[in-house]
Amino acid sequence: MSLRVRSSANNLWKSLSWAWLDTVCQYRRSRIGPLWETINVLVMLIGLTVVSSSVFGSSIFAIIGHAGIGIIVWSAIASLVFESPGTFVRNCGYVTNSMLSIDLYVGRAVFKTLITFSHHFVIFFVGVLFGLVPIGWVSLLAIPGIVLLFVNGFWVAMALGLICARFRDVEPFVRNIMQLAFFVTPVFWNYRQISVDRRYLVDGNPLFYFIEIIRKPLLGEVPPPSFYGAVLGVTVCGYALAYYVHRRMRRQLAFYL
């Protein structure tokens, strides 16, 4: 058992340094490098805040914190989901020709997103600097939220990676759903802005809770325990799903590619 724990920890470390190398290589020939990541999200954030403030008739400064953090967290969620179908397809050469543990490809995908997310997160501190978002002890509560989000990334990458390697129609379907989810989830608009009889659309949306357990602390509020309950529920179900999919499909993986 302790051997397995050690080898899993070792795999995490290996895939983190692999993802780090990927990121370094990706931006090597760019002048401002990973700052592009930050700028991309910043542009998106300002654009959507302006649109959102004019559509919903509130001042930009009133919603920029809410919408901004929403978009930063959303980009992490979206990139976890978008990267997942290719977890194994991208590493086809390794999967069919080497005997590396497939956990490494899962880790490579998730940590790549985590590294990108940390570049986006710089924007939060810029916001603090300009007094647009508060900072205090409550802000630290965002850390468990972030950890929970990325812990979920592993099962998503494993399950979607295997399923999408076998069934190539799933990936476009997932992309479709995520595009819709961006508008259905209160990312750049507020939960209170949706009419009461339609709130079930948000209440039943697990992505909402993932955003809120990071966003609320960063806006100085403590998330209600039920939000953590929802996220933990998704985590448990997700790992159960990934375990089942892994058992059914792992051995055949090389045939799918």
Added chain:
Amino acid sequence: MTHVHLDNVNVSIPIYDSHSLRLIRLPSLGKAGVGTDSATRDHGVIFIHALKNICLDLEEGDRVCLIGHNGAGKTTLLRIVAGIYPITTGAIKVAGKRFALLGGSIALNSDATGYENIRLIANLYDWPRDRYNDIVREIEQFTELGEYLSLPTRIYSAGMQARLAFALATEQNPDILLIDEGIGAGDAQFQKKSSERVQQFVTRARILLLASHSRDLCRSMCSKALVLSKGEGVFFGDVDQAFDVYASMS
């Protein structure tokens, strides 16, 4: 004890093809020669019978080459011993640390420098940390790439890339070594140097399985040979005799 035991192993490789739902029919595998010895259809999935009733027992010290035409099942056999493909029926027992060198060589990350590639491979394959610096120095000397190792491998010539990949591959220390289609790199002068390294590499392994068409290579490295034809083992024994059998088949 390092060993490889295959008992009546069959491998069917499924070919997935979802033609049924497309509005515009793309050329599909629907009319492939199905129902023959080598392929059957089951629930819309075509299965290629890549290996049939293979029995093979390898103990420490065995050096076996796999001979056969293209598509005879050599790579598939290497893949099942490596654990990359599952077997369909039969039994397989493998004990020992395996390393498979399939698909030519170790893949380099072309945007990463030579040194970064070395570090990545060292990390992925658990090279001993305390010997890392020695190993790097050894690779520096062997590849003669000098300051190129600090540059992205994308700018290397094909021969230089091959040298580095070769050096990385032959640095491994497995109990069971699986090689597909020979191994080697570079120009004539480098070839002499590399053949020594290959010898050392192969000698370190306790069991060698090598798929090759080259009689000279098989002779120099292997003591036994398995001849495959259409997924079946047709001869197992002396290397020279095996090549005679192979030649009589074509």
